[in-house]
Amino acid sequence: MASQSFLDRHHFLLRRLHSLTGIVPIGVFLIAHLTTNSSLLWGKAGLRGTGDHYSFGKDGVTLLEGGVAYFQKEVTWINEQVPHLLLIELTLWLSIAFHAVLGVIYARTGRANTSRYEYQSNWRYRLQRLSGYLGILFIFYHVATLRWGWTFLVPGGTAWSHDFAASTLAAAIRGSETGFTAAGFAVALLYFLGVTLLVFHFANGLWTAAITWGLTISQRAQERWGYACFALGAGLMVMGWASLLGAVMIDPAKARAVEQSIQEGKVGESLAGQADR
Amino acid sequence: MLNFSPSEGSAAAAAARRASAKPGRTIRVSVKRCEGPGQDSRWETFSVKVDRGANVISVLQQIAANPVTVEGKRTTPVVWDSGCLEEVCGACTMVINGKVRQSCSCLMDEYAPGEGDEITLEPMTKFPVVRDLWVDRSRLFHNLARVKAWVPIDGTYYLGAGPREKPQQQEVRYKLSECMSCGCCLEACPQFNLEENPADWNTAFIGAHAISQARLFNEHETGKALRDERLEVLMGPGGVSDCGNAQNCVKVCPKHIPLTESIASVGRAVTLHGLTRWFKA
Numbered sequence: 424m425a426s427q428s429f430l431d432r433h434h435f436l437l438r439r440l441h442s443l444t445g446i447v448p449i450g451v452f453l454i455a456h457l458t459t460n461s462s463l464l465w466g467k468a469g470l471r472g473t474g475d476h477y478s479f480g481k482d483g484v485t486l487l488e489g490g491v492a493y494f495q496k497e498v499t500w501i502n503e504q505v506p507h508l509l510l511i512e513l514t515l516w517l518s519i520a521f522h523a524v525l526g527v528i529y530a531r532t533g534r535a536n537t538s539r540y541e542y543q544s545n546w547r548y549r550l551q552r553l554s555g556y557l558g559i560l561f562i563f564y565h566v567a568t569l570r571w572g573w574t575f576l577v578p579g580g581t582a583w584s585h586d587f588a589a590s591t592l593a594a595a596i597r598g599s600e601t602g603f604t605a606a607g608f609a610v611a612l613l614y615f616l617g618v619t620l621l622v623f624h625f626a627n628g629l630w631t632a633a634i635t636w637g638l639t640i641s642q643r644a645q646e647r648w649g650y651a652c653f654a655l656g657a658g659l660m661v662m663g664w665a666s667l668l669g670a671v672m673i674d675p676a677k678a679r680a681v682e683q684s685i686q687e688g689k690v691g692e693s694l695a696g697q698a699d700r
Numbered sequence: 701m702l703n704f705s706p707s708e709g710s711a712a713a714a715a716a717r718r719a720s721a722k723p724g725r726t727i728r729v730s731v732k733r734c735e736g737p738g739q740d741s742r743w744e745t746f747s748v749k750v751d752r753g754a755n756v757i758s759v760l761q762q763i764a765a766n767p768v769t770v771e772g773k774r775t776t777p778v779v780w781d782s783g784c785l786e787e788v789c790g791a792c793t794m795v796i797n798g799k800v801r802q803s804c805s806c807l808m809d810e811y812a813p814g815e816g817d818e819i820t821l822e823p824m825t826k827f828p829v830v831r832d833l834w835v836d837r838s839r840l841f842h843n844l845a846r847v848k849a850w851v852p853i854d855g856t857y858y859l860g861a862g863p864r865e866k867p868q869q870q871e872v873r874y875k876l877s878e879c880m881s882c883g884c885c886l887e888a889c890p891q892f893n894l895e896e897n898p899a900d901w902n903t904a905f906i907g908a909h910a911i912s913q914a915r916l917f918n919e920h921e922t923g924k925a926l927r928d929e930r931l932e933v934l935m936g937p938g939g940v941s942d943c944g945n946a947q948n949c950v951k952v953c954p955k956h957i958p959l960t961e962s963i964a965s966v967g968r969a970v971t972l973h974g975l976t977r978w979f980k981a
């Protein structure tokens with residue numbers, strides 16, 4: 424088998440690239456992505472002190488309105504200020520595909536035995552593989568629907584728009600523009616599972632990567648790094664859940680009103696300038 | 701909440717069970733039997749009267765003396781492997797109550813302290829069964845040979861005294877040297893699975909014992925001579941990267957060898973070796 428011998432010939436390099444891509448770029452992107460998305464909840468605080476650029480940052484704005492405005496600001500910034508965005512995206516997609524394909528090949532070499540050896544570390548081993556399998560399905564759904572515009576997979580058919588970032592996101596996750604539908608609930612649940620599993624996958628992978636590369640050798644070092652990864656994972660988990668909470672709590676109609684006023688330049692001069700372009 | 705402990709179970713609970721054991725009780729022993737390689741297996745249960753201090757081997761001897769199942773059916777004596785009877789040779793390793801361990805050091809007072817208590821005996825699953833509880837551990841030794849787990853001293857003339865070993869190094873290596881090639885770490889490892897065909901042994905996962913032995917001999921002043929050859933094997937298919945960090949190995953190792961530290965240490969060695977090789981012409 425040609426593919427087999429290719430894998431064997433470059434065994435070490437592929438294994439290490441598999442480990443590396445999980446951290447850079449995928450893990451780093453995950454941190455940035457969840458930070459941005461959780462601004463749906465913390466965005467109002469982020470608007471404070473931005474002066475008259477964002478009148479929504481002023482008093483009288485609800486938490487979610489502030490979040491919608493700040494999230495829109497972030498999304499606009501990413502779309503207009505980040506150089507070579509498509510190149511970055513392609514790198515990311517290829518890295519994810521690479522990590523996933525090799526991950527499945529590697530995972531298939533193992534046979535879980537948690538029923539006999541019920542150690543926590545053994546469960547983490549098993550969950551790492553399970554979260555990989557389910558996580559990649561979730562990522563595919565997430566990217567296909569919200570980035571590639573495969574709206575036939577979105578209940579209610581909402582297409583995500585980066586000019587109406589929060590409202591279209593909320594509608595896609597809730598199943599309709601107006602309120603929660605049963606299908607929307609399933610999508611929200613999928614997001615909850617997907618985000619939770621992927622954050623675990625990253626935090627646990629970061630822990631094992633330190634063993635793989637030989638950074639943490641002693642039992643004590645592995646423990647210390649374990650707690651550090653746990654703390655990072657817990658932080659990301661909170662951000663992931665906050666993002667989702669924001670998305671399901673936002674009323675798409677109200678969010679659209681906020682975004683509309685941003686696009687029409689009623690809010691803030693800098694955003695008005697961008698909307699004119 | 702997070703558990704990184706390299707050991708399992710509580711010694712105090714085991715001691716309490718031993719203290720509670722009832723002398724002269726009758727226990728049930730279920731054995732997974734197999735007539736020979738490739739044959740189907742079946743379960744047979746025996747009733748055995750045990751006294752204080754009985755271990756699995758003495759129970760198997762009693763069964764051999766009177767191989768009659770609880771149903772009253774006469775059968776053949778159960779076949780098992782053993783050597784030292786003091787947990788230093790590793791030959792008697794089997795799966796007892798679902799977990800791998802040495803049978804010679806497995807006391808009935810701890811595993812079946814009460815009247816009518818049952819224990820189960822199965823052969824290891826990662827090695828081909830020869831018969832009943834006896835398995836063929838050839839692959840384990842083959843894998844030690846793959847990483848040249850020895851010190852190269854054979855020659856045609858006297859080479860003189862070897863280099864001095866630092867006491868600190870000795871301390872690390874002493875622990876590693878206690879490996880008795882029992883196979884517990886392999887039986888419990890989700891990445892180490894049965895390979896019937898020896899042709900696959902050189903690409904399937906090598907196992908924690910071999911990784912740890914490679915570290916032992918790489919850190920030996922004379923053993924170092926083969927360091928690069930060992931690392932090359934460990935970088936290849938079935939090498940250290942195939943470990944999935946389930947860390948079962950370290951928990952079941954009867955000699956408490958820090959296998960996960962060995963895995964990380966070899967991980968570091970191959971990282972550096974790989975980088976060096978990359979930048980070399």
Ligand code: SF4
Pocket residue numbers: 885888889890891892907908942943944945946947948949950959960963
């Ligand atoms: S840490 Fe590696 S060698 Fe040890 S049981 Fe897990 S996968 Fe096997």
Ligand code: SF4
Pocket residue numbers: 790878879880881882883884885886908909912952953954955956957959
């Ligand atoms: S490392 Fe431990 S469990 Fe593995 S073969 Fe050696 S003594 Fe047995």
Ligand code: FES
Pocket residue numbers: 781782783784785786787788789790791792793802803804805
């Ligand atoms: S007979 Fe040697 S370890 Fe049990």
